[in-house]
Amino acid sequence: MANYPAQVSIREVGPRDGLQNESVWVPTEQKIELINALANTGLKRIEAVSFVHPKAIPQMRDAAEVVAGIERAPGVSYSAIVPNAAGANRAVAAGMDEVEIFMSASESHNRKNVRMAVAESLGAAQQVARILGEAKMPFDAVISTAFGCPYEGDVPVERVMWVAEKLLELSPKPVRITLGDTTGMANPRLVDRIVGEFQDKFPDVTLSLHFHNTRGSGLANVLAGLQRGVTYFDSSLGGLGGCPYAPGATGNITTEDLVNMLHDMGIQTGIDLEKLLECARLAQSFVGHELPSQVLKAGPRTRLTPFH
């Protein structure tokens, strides 16, 4: 019988990873409304925006206005993802609580994503770390394509560990490493293996997992992570977002499906599922199409059918 943690911390990435993979433009005031509603569900970590070049990701061109417009709920950490020093400076100016930096484990994905070799990205990451360090702003280092690369297929575990090692040599150090399954190529056995290796090699480092449900096994991968004692997970309300490599495919795992499964398993999240479902409904109305969330359609397990 597997052991499970008593509590899990979810980072809601819908406003960023979700929205930036939606084709419609969501106006600034709707983004603000959504983030404010999310902060009222019990969620303690919200990835609100990314500070990237507006030409690269037009959906995030209003990032500074969004951050300026939200009500900063006490106890909630609002983060932004940044690709470079310019982004880090904007995150500092916006007064984020935390920042995510990222690079890919595989060379080809990194090159496609940020037009740099991984070694160059590591150099740029040191610049970013310095800027954040001076501002005393903690950061999480995300390793994309940690469970597979859409161009290269399998990514050697040693490669993932090497990138993690290099990221942990940054000064200051990231507060956490996130292993990202950017295009939904993980499976539970691979999660078990990579997380196990990570924990053996870096026993004192906080590990977070970022799964996509591209091939339907997202929550099975979460289960494998939970069984290894991981308590930090990313997810997106409503299953907002998609996959740039497969038109029509889903993106991040769905927050309410994750929360529903965890609560049913007796694992606490601190999140009010009904309030979260309201947020998912709001997000659905903003993007104007049906979201892949299951619990949004079926309701939580506890919502019984009347018998007559």
Place this chain on the structure above:
Amino acid sequence: MANYPAQVSIREVGPRDGLQNESVWVPTEQKIELINALANTGLKRIEAVSFVHPKAIPQMRDAAEVVAGIERAPGVSYSAIVPNAAGANRAVAAGMDEVEIFMSASESHNRKNVRMAVAESLGAAQQVARILGEAKMPFDAVISTAFGCPYEGDVPVERVMWVAEKLLELSPKPVRITLGDTTGMANPRLVDRIVGEFQDKFPDVTLSLHFHNTRGSGLANVLAGLQRGVTYFDSSLGGLGGCPYAPGATGNITTEDLVNMLHDMGIQTGIDLEKLLECARLAQSFVGHELPSQVLKAGPRTRLTPFH
């Protein structure tokens, strides 16, 4: 680190559990085409039809014609689900390889489903078993709402074990017991608990699991079953079907998502995933709307994106 079985046997229930929950009428020749295509994928068990009253489930009114029309591929077991003696006689007349009988663990679901108390269903099951026994036709006994009831919520584990015990007293005995999560109320911890109890109580009985993905945790529930050594699972190609209790919600777990996850984990199914995807595409064209399958949209993990 969890242990996993080397091989899993999948029963494809799309032509029955899938189609009977679709609102469109699929013509007899299309049903036959689909079942014949499925038998060519490496699948060894196909639930082809149900022999129920045509007024109860009009989509299955052509069951005998479907069975008469299919090519019986060698090595493939074609089964039918039957609710009563009349259905059993029709299954025998059709020359099925195997039959599924069913009843619910919860009284209210059983009453809604077959208008009988569970005790009455057990009596009827003995009649059915006698008919099948005389025809030397093996049968699987499915316990619906084993992980929760849409009317009653939690179903006591003792209740599920009691129904299983009664079904195992039938003469002849079922070749297998299937625990059904009829409306997607299972979670991995509950699967672990109920399967564990079952295996303790009935160590010599073959157990099969039938999950629905209504709340998104279908493959996580499969993982919990695999970790308990279960090797028999039901699923539906394309995620064909739906949930009568939640309009718009998905039904059975999707066969290609299950096969993709199992193969990625190194667990054999004997199924050709590309051929299976062709069947799912065929099913999608027959029902005329997008199916919830993930791998149908994203392709298997091994289908890489060209790098230019």
